[in-house]
């Protein structure tokens with residue numbers, strides 16, 4: 430089941446860092462700090478709209494380094510959200526924070542105030558990449574915080590970025606492996622986008638940083654998506670959300686409004702190729718079966734996958750829905 434969260438952004442609050450890629454206000458699409466009253470109002474409204482299905486959703490504090498904000502303020506935001514969780518309410522509270530802003534005391538406060546899931550912005554597990562992008566924490570911090578989060582019984586989520594300054598597809602794949610080894614329940618993967626006002630924007634203009642191409646990023650992220658899928662780790666986000674402020678501050682980089690779908694189409698193309706290779710040649714037409722919800726991903730944008738497969742295998746292809754698992758493709762030949 431997909432996470433259906435009520436997101437409350439806490440922009441750049443308490444964050445003493447200046448990561449190369451981050452202008453949190455732009456990404457969050459707002460620059461004001463929510464008050465406890467606003468948190469309560471948002472949660473109440475969402476609860477009345479969602480009704481019983483709120484039991485599958487979480488109240489999510491995103492956008493900054495939640496556990497690094499002033500402790501009294503952090504507690505007041507959590508206390509405003511907590512009454513809307515539990516029986517008849519949301520299933521819990523999700524927060525995102527930095528790996529070096531987690532310790533036993535903080536986890537105790539989070540536990541007491543209804544937090545159930547913690548996401549860490551790992552971004553990379555490569556020492557050089559972390560340093561070059563001024564993350565201000567180490568891969569060891571990610572490992573230590575992840576172990577502590579598990580020990581306190583929270584759900585662990587990890588976030589990584591691809592295409593950071595100084596990274597390569599190989600270091601990004603190694604990051605994915607290192608992250609998977611920490612057994613998160615969920616992962617978010619963000620291809621690096623250059624945002625106005627960031628260090629990367631300056632590097633880009635000085636020709637010091639070249640962002641990944643959209644094609645290169647889609648190819649890499651398709652591999653990562655397949656990798657996490659095989660490890661049974663849910664990728665709950667792939668690519669940044671489209672927001673008006675992001676579109677305004679976008680400078681360069683592999684951004685696409687349907688980025689995940691592009692990656693999934695790459696996976697389906699590969700799976701379809703494999704299924705077609707299993708059939709004997711000389712068929713005039715073939716039916717490819719896929720889960721009904723995934724038909725458009727197998728077909729690809731503007732039927733790109735179908736056209737290229739028809740050319741590669743010299744066969745007419747039809748797609749039909751069948752209740753089979755996500756990413757599975759079955760092929761049946763027709764004489």
Ligand code: SF4
Nearest residue numbers: 444446447448451493
């Ligand atoms: S730690 Fe998070 S909020 Fe702070 S600058 Fe880095 S990415 Fe932005």
